[in-house]
Amino acid sequence: MEKEIWKPGNLLYPLPAVLVTVADREGRTNIITVAWTGTVCTNPPMTYISVRPERYSYHMLRETGEFVLNLTTEALAYATDFCGVRSGKDCDKFKELGLSRDISEQVSVPGIKESPVSIECRVREVKELGSHHMFLADVLAVRVDKSYMDREGRFDLAKAKPLVYSHGGYYGQGKLLGTFGFSVRRKKEGQRRRRPGGKGPRKQGQGKR
Numbered sequence: 226m227e228k229e230i231w232k233p234g235n236l237l238y239p240l241p242a243v244l245v246t247v248a249d250r251e252g253r254t255n256i257i258t259v260a261w262t263g264t265v266c267t268n269p270p271m272t273y274i275s276v277r278p279e280r281y282s283y284h285m286l287r288e289t290g291e292f293v294l295n296l297t298t299e300a301l302a303y304a305t306d307f308c309g310v311r312s313g314k315d316c317d318k319f320k321e322l323g324l325s326r327d328i329s330e331q332v333s334v335p336g337i338k339e340s341p342v343s344i345e346c347r348v349r350e351v352k353e354l355g356s357h358h359m360f361l362a363d364v365l366a367v368r369v370d371k372s373y374m375d376r377e378g379r380f381d382l383a384k385a386k387p388l389v390y391s392h393g394g395y396y397g398q399g400k401l402l403g404t405f406g407f408s409v410r411r412k413k414e415g416q417r418r419r420r421p422g423g424k425g426p427r428k429q430g431q432g433k434r
């Protein structure tokens with residue numbers, strides 16, 4: 226496989242594109258689509274969003290120091306794009322899209338009812354990196370839609386059909402290829418283990434942890 230060398234840039238895809246809800250001191254709310262986001266620490270639970278200072282949402286983030294990350298779904302694909310190309314300076318995105326505000330547990334900023342998961346965050350530090358300022362935040366609460374719980378009380382995110390953003394395109398998440406640790410998990414008696422590349426079963430004893 227021959228590769229071309231490109232100038233430094235970001236080509237880390239796929240990513241989640243999330244709907245971030247923000248509010249100002251007077252309680253005016255807005256939604257901004259953000260793809261520069263991720264988990265940075267499990268314990269304490271921490272996340273970040275990177276936002277350009279010229280975004281209308283930026284001053285709201287600075288004012289309250291709070292935001293909610295609302296996960297997106299295939300059903301929210303239109304809203305995700307809309308909130309990423311229209312400014313709250315010119316329109317009320319909640320109203321335009323028929324989305325409903327959901328009262329949050331720990332922060333003053335509302336979440337989005339139509340999102341399956343709303344992650345309530347408080348900014349700990351702002352890193353002025355360059356084009357984007359990174360809002361490093363603590364996760365204070367996570368609200369999940371009960372309709373995606375299975376009978377055993379497990380949350381089934383796949384059922385919500387999460388949205389994936391990759392190199393300018395929106396996609397569904399695709400088919401399940403395995404679950405965490407499947408590469409080393411012992412198979413039940415009689416089932417044959419396949420090696421990467423589909424080269425057939427391993428010899429006995431190979432692949433033990």
Ligand SMILES: Cc1cc2nc3c(=O)[nH]c(=O)nc-3n(C[C@H](O)[C@H](O)[C@H](O)COP(=O)(O)O)c2cc1C
Binds near residue numbers: 281310312
């Ligand atoms: C898929 C997608 C991802 C985006 N990710 C970011 C991002 O990570 N940071 C950012 O500052 N803007 C990002 N944007 C652009 C903003 O969402 C866009 O400028 C938006 O209109 C700003 O809204 P506001 O003016 O109401 O704050 C993204 C847009 C799209 C469509």
